[in-house]
Amino acid sequence: SQKIEQNSEALNIQEGKTATLTCNYTNYSPAYLQWYRQDPGRGPVFLLLIRENEKEKRKERLKVTFDTTLKQSLFHITASQPADSATYLCALEGDMRFGAGTRLTVKP
Amino acid sequence: GAVVSQHPSRVICKSGTSVKIECRSLDFQATTMFWYRQFPKQSLMLMATSNEGSKATYEQGVEKDKFLINHASLTLSTLTVTSAHPEDSSFYICSARPGQGGTGELFFGEGSRLTVL
Numbered sequence: 001s002q003k004i005e006q007n008s009e010a011l012n013i014q015e016g017k018t019a020t021l022t023c024n025y026t027n028y029s030p031a032y033l034q035w036y037r038q039d040p041g042r043g044p045v046f047l048l049l050i051r052e053n054e055k056e057k058r059k060e061r062l063k064v065t066f067d068t069t070l071k072q073s074l075f076h077i078t079a080s081q082p083a084d085s086a087t088y089l090c091a092l093e094g095d096m097r098f099g100a101g102t103r104l105t106v107k108p
Numbered sequence: 109g110a111v112v113s114q115h116p117s118r119v120i121c122k123s124g125t126s127v128k129i130e131c132r133s134l135d136f137q138a139t140t141m142f143w144y145r146q147f148p149k150q151s152l153m154l155m156a157t158s159n160e161g162s163k164a165t166y167e168q169g170v171e172k173d174k175f176l177i178n179h180a181s182l183t184l185s186t187l188t189v190t191s192a193h194p195e196d197s198s199f200y201i202c203s204a205r206p207g208q209g210g211t212g213e214l215f216f217g218e219g220s221r222l223t224v225l
Contacts, residue, residue, distance in 0.1 A: 096154050096214065
């Protein structure tokens with residue numbers, strides 16, 4: 001069965017730096033991949049969707065890459081701010097199953 | 109964007125009682141809604157897929173008699189935790205996707221925190 005791995009449970013970085021989160025998957029070739037943000041005690045919020053034919057996608061300070069050869073997506077937040085602190089989740093295609101998430105903490 | 113509303117946001121109940129959680133899509137119709145459970149500092153775990161007008165599809169290990177799902181209309185799905193016990197205490201979240209296709213972003217409710225005493 002398909003499997004998603006977000007290989008960093010937690011990531012701590014300094015304000016202003018670029019945060020890079022990783023999502024790896026196995027046993028599947030998704031047509032697209034999605035990233036969500038979840039704050040404590042809240043439901044996830046959609047951030048970006050990237051298709052298999054798109055190498056990179058950007059939205060303001062966010063950038064997502066999709067490498068179908070490596071079966072990996074990278075999620076970047078540039079010029080990070082404390083307000084970016086949250087858990088970030090990835091999901092394959094329209095699958096309702098999510099990776100374990102990476103808890104990002106941006107320190108002032 | 110689309111809005112999904114959950115009610116109640118918090119509920120405390122005694123062991124042995126049943127609790128109903130509602131999930132509504134406010135500005136779109138959803139033939140399918142999804143129910144998740146999330147324990148502290150853990151990821152979302154898909155419990156079941158709620159299908160309008162038909163039976164829900166449960167994930168492996170989720171007791172369908174324990175977690176009753178009803179999707180009576182295109183904008184409302186309910187999750188009833190029957191004979192709740194302290195181990196059922198968790199954060200329950202629903203989501204929905206506009207339209208009938210299986211693609212695109214999911215819109216989530218704000219979640220319902222259940223505490224069983």
